[in-house]
Amino acid sequence: MAKITLIGVDLAREGLEFTFVTPLVGCASCKIKNVCFNLEPGRNYRITKVRDKVNPCFVFNRDQVATVEVEEIQEYVNMQFGKKLQEGSTITLKSMNCDHITCPNIEVCNLVHKREGTKATIKAIEGRLECPKGYDMRRVSISIIQ
Structure with a gap:
């Protein structure tokens, strides 16, 4: 609706x-x-x-x-790849605190429009992102847990 x-x-x-x-x-x-x-x-x-x-x-x-x-619409965050990054798992959103201001992903990696500490469920790992600082970052679709 x-x-x-x-x-x-x-x-x-x-x-x-x-x-x-x-x-x-x-x-x-x-x-x-x-x-x-x-x-x-x-x-x-x-x-x-x-x-x-x-x-x-x-x-x-x-x-x-x-x-x-x-x-x-679908919520997305950028996360560092690791063992905890699995579809179906529950995560706590945490900012990367990145200072690379020319990166097109800085707002999503730093949770500019999301509240740090919010719980979410990983729905899908969408793909790898190019990170100018060399981190192994992934675009992740999530569902916010109320």
Whole structure:
């Protein structure tokens, strides 16, 4: 079942994937904040439909948000290959604390949009990643344990 949320009109297009990070402090007094913040922080979503309804918003460009339908999509993390990396096993998410700022994987390896210490189940080991620091890294699909 699709969830309804709001996103800046300049971002509102079908197929856009995003990570919901956290509610903004400045939005506490907004009358429609519950529609914006009904998603789970750290989870990935894809816009499946853009509705016609537009609302005012001081946070986004053009001061407007569009009403969109979203679906939750598969979660991925990057992990160092080792004995504990097995499909079906339960893991605790831990940042690599990598400082290689030009690496395209730095946000995923450092859990920028995920909470360190979160428990997850490994669904599949997707493949090897090129790591500029030489680590044997793998892209792993996971399910977050509530």
